[in-house]
Amino acid sequence: MSAIVSVRNLRKAYAGGFEALKNVSLDIEEGEVLALLGPNGAGKTTLISTICGITVPTAGKITVGGHDTQTEFRAARALVGLVPQEIHLEPFETVMSTVSFSRGLFGKPRDDTFIEEILDRLSLGDKKDSKVMTLSGGMKRRVLIAKALSHEPRVLFLDEPTAGVDVELRKDMWEVVAGLKASGVTIILTTHYIEEAEAIADRVGVINKGEILLVQDKVDLMAQMGKKQLRIELSEPAPAIPDALSRYNLARAENGLTLTYTYDATGERTGITTLLNDLQKAGLQMKDIQTQQSSLEDIFVGLVKETA
Amino acid sequence: MNLNAVLTIYIFEMRRFFRTLTQSFISPVLSTSLYFVVFGAAIGSRIETVEGVSYGAFIVPGLIMLSVMTQATANASFGIYFPKFIGAIYELLSAPVSFLEIVAGYVGAAATKALFIGLIILVTAFFFVDLQIAHPLAMIAFLVLTCVSFALLGFIIGIWAGNFEQLQLIPLLIITPLVFLGGSFYSITMLPPIWQTVTLFNPVVYLISGFRWSFFGTADVSIGVSLFAIALFTGACLASIWWIFRTGWRIRQ
Known part of the structure; x- marks a missing residue:
């Protein structure tokens, strides 16, 4: 296996001087599910935002699929889908229109059949003409996933996909992740829920105060450190x-x-x-x-x- | 060049416009008609002609400019402010698009909307006054340039604004006064000499004067100066936007 995302000596200091990431290095293998665990404010979201191009790194180098995220940002970003933690959606748009918008933004030609397939997979098929604001919280979260998948990314970042989601929907989400992994998508998810990492991740990374404490195979980790x-x-x-x-x-x-x-x-x-x-x-x-x-x-x- | 992205943004923004078609069209038509009634009929009956043009016809270019500038600024500022406000801007920032493509999409759509409204007002004007256009091509060119440059200004305002009040602030405090004082409803030669000089610092004077020249063939300032002023203004807006995206000011930390 080769690393599809490679982060080297990444540092991010915000304007106020707060250092959100301190010298982070991380390799994400193609096809794996990596769970990033960490308490609030550990730097999980900053790490994801920096890889996706939303935040500019203070120092360090990131490549996605071998493309530098700064100098070859088009090639790098085209491979990445991002599902943000908060529900950021245009309320007056229909599901179909907002998902198609994402596909176009990433430079892909319009393909309604493909988008309908994604919506069906996420059980949103019958909601495609509904306005976003009429959907429940769980459905909105799935719309965010549909948007991220609309441009056929090879790497998918899920920032706390199950925060504030009921148990049943959480299980649904895990199934979605399993399905995506089966289709070959590399998945990085951040979570507070340890059981979530236990249930779906291949490897687990623990991050705290801007530093990666460890990244290890989940089974090895539990065997090694497990009492x-x-x-x-x-x-x-x-x-x-x-x-x-x-x-x-x-x-x-x-x-x-x-x-x-x-x-x-x-x-x-x-x-x-x-x-x-x-x-x-x-x-x-x-x-x-x-x-x-x-x-x-x-x-x-x-x-x-x-x-x- | 991610042309698909430009078109996607453009179409997405135009759809917002067509969804609120009635509001988008009725309000400018109604307000223009009111201006004709108030200025054209009430004041026009006392002024009759300005520089050989009937007062009703004389105010048409200024009225169009007033609406076009306000609409272009408002549409572009809202277009980029709204995704920023609801957080959906994350997608623009993580997409493989350059700043030029984002600007082309949003500013292009806002300018198109303003252009539509400008043309509708022009058509409405034909119902009220006897109007002739001396240089139709120049008229369209001036209209398009104004739409684009003020949409660029609106885009900057949308990025700058931290809340909805600020979004309204610049159009209300700066653009409206500049347009009203820019000779929309009078020729600057009608002002006392001191105010004529002050007026020359108002960039809108050059736009309205140039635009009026394309209708009647006469202008307050020479057409070359008008073109230079609008080019300067557009250039300044473009430079600011380039700086915004380079530094990530207010959008990318």
Whole structure:
């Protein structure tokens, strides 16, 4: 795989002196779904806006499909579709007209059949002649996606596509993203929702205070940083943790009925077998055992706290 | 050159105009008719002729200019201000279009609308006064140049304006007074000498004078000076817009 978007040493300082991006470098592979996670004000939107040409970089270099976004802006921008975070639509236009406008703006000849296909794919087919202002919030968001797709981009940026969207629509949106990925579009999305990154991303980038903290394969990331927990339920409460078990750092629930053992799932020895043996030796009767994997959320919160 | 983009913007803007066709046409026709009634009939009956032209006919070029300048400025400023206001401008900034293409689309559409309105007023005028056009080609050329240059000015205002009040401010505070004081309804030779000199600093004087020359063959200032003034004004607007896009002033951070 080759990088379709490449960001090198990107810095963005606003007129007031605020440094929104500090020396960001990032490669986005063709065909992947990359989720950018970060708290409010982390620089997610600035990064996207700078790649798309809405904001001018203070320093650094960005290429899209090998084209420099500053010197070959036409070739670079033609490859990129952007779905902004806020709903910015002309209220008095019809869906069809505003989506066609986007296609024309990107230099593509008019193609009503193609646009109708996109609208159908986004379940907007029956709304094509409706005025934008008569649509619900969720539909407007889909119109924004239709506009971004109207000029057949190879890279699609979704800036918080599911912010303030109900659960059902969020699932719909994930399906749309999956469909786009299947058709070969590279997708970069920013989100607050960790479950969203977990559900649809191939790789996860964490950004905070204008710096990329890490970019990693989602599965690797979770395996590498993920801690596993073993919960042991006892048939009879243990009044205290026996000395023989002290090296396991067990956590005992207040009622004494549950013991929790935290271990590294990727380590060579997890210590589970010996723990279970020692438990038996200590005369504790086990009723049930469960394991839990820590979520991306735990990893994320941990990372952002470290840099705070 | 992204010609598709220019056409897309142009057609999109013209559609906005045709959607509000009645308002777009009725109001200039109505206000022109009122001007004819008030100035032409009430005052004209006392003045009769200015420089050998009946007063009713004499005010026609000024009236057309008044509407054309206001409409071109208002349409162009609104055209670019509205997407800025609702945020839809993100699309223009992220599209593979150059500043010249954006300007050509928006200014072209605003100038076309103003031109339409100018021609409608001209047609309306024929119902009220006996009118002859000495230099029709020059008349059209002056009209087009005025439409374009004031649409450029409107575009700058639209980019500059931070709210709807500011959008109205320049047309109200500057353009209307300049047009009224620019000899729309009188010949500047009718003013005391001191005011004649002051008037020469008003750029609109040159436009109206040139335009009037294309109708009646007489002018307050020479036609060459008029053309030079309008070229200077257009050039200044273009230079400002070039600077705006180069620095991203008020649109691209």
